[in-house]
Amino acid sequence: MLKTSMPHTPFYVYDQAGIQQQCDRLKTVTLPDVATVLYSLKANPNPSLVETIVNQGLGCDVSSAFELDVALSSGVAPKNIGCVGPYKSTRLLTECVRNNIAFVAVESAEELVELGALKRRYGSDTAILLRLNPNVEISGGSMKMGGAASQFGITEDDLPTVLALAKSHQVAISGVHIYATTRVLDPDSFIANFSALCECLIDLQTRFALPLDAINLGGGFGIPYYKGEAALAVEPMREALLSLQQNLIEKTGATRLFFESGRFIVGENGKAVIQVKSIKQSGGKTFVVCDGGYNLFHGATAFANLMRKPYFINKATRLNVAEIACAALPNRENTACGEALSGTKAEAQRYTLVGPLCTPSDIIADKFDSAPLAVGDYLVVHQVGAYAITSSPGLFIGHGFPAEYLVTPTGVQQVGKQDSIEEMKRRYTNIEQEMASESLRRVS
């Protein structure tokens, strides 16, 4: 347990109760006994978070051998693990079938043949689903992954060929997976997309005699990142989603449904805390240099700047890590950018917040309006529980990834270490020895 009230910065901090609450909310919109919500480890594979989520009754959605290893170590039942992703290594496919996970969603003809052979070799029960990229109109999500040209899944046009290939290789297909979009915030769009997908599946089954014993319906549950965005209210969707699922299983005969969600579960429940290290004037701007930036929350810096949309950031008014983790989003409706929680608008000053990297793109927030900042102040970057540690260049400039903390009812636990110089150097040392022991492990 953490003794000090404020750890060394920068760090990530997660709110366990918030994560549990999000899991419970998702469970209410999925059909009991038939549907399983899988946590997408790509959002954040921290084993303590995965364990929290699995203890809440969710399964795991994995895309790499590492994620599968973390999932299995969490104690989740293999029948509640699914594997999805445009490329899966032979090692990953082998571990999936050896562990009899619920399903692997294949995304290409090559993968179908390889997985079929591995299943036979290991006498595995793992179901094979086809990931489809159907011709459906999708709306409301910020990132389309279906219903348009994409590297994901098999198009409707290719479906007959792939089904024939499966037959000729004696590979049984048990169902389909569709992940059409993500980050949907509007309940009406969510329901409309979901309804269109269900209709499409019913139609495909009729037209292609598509086996639909298991269906992975994807997800797309969004969270707000920018000013003016509201959180997705799942509660009003409950009735419509449950009745669409009921209709789907009645029409198709499906016995298992799966949903996937990453950011909705952990995104809002993770914050990064950084510290102001220096303040300087240049070209009429006041630059505030912090000890974390683009290397810790790529989405909040590079992506948000590209979109010219400010993220939710505020000056920490309380120096207590548990209170920071559980603090609600600051109200940003009336502010240009990043208003501090304390202080009035009248005394606000405009800053350019930057991170520690040697690149002009490491701007955390341009035009950050805040009560006066001083060296030593802490800043909280919100909504970074998902796709921060997993999609930021943590090794850039050799800073390494920072420590991670989890706030639980019994206190604050450290659940991830700051990368040490020794650990970072390990990548470049003892190469031959480590490769030899790795290949021994693979053989055994």
Ligand SMILES: Cc1ncc(COP(=O)(O)O)c(C=O)c1O
């Ligand atoms: C196939 C698949 N499943 C699940 C997810 C998780 O999405 P989210 O974190 O938005 O819930 C993604 C995200 O890209 C995905 O591609």
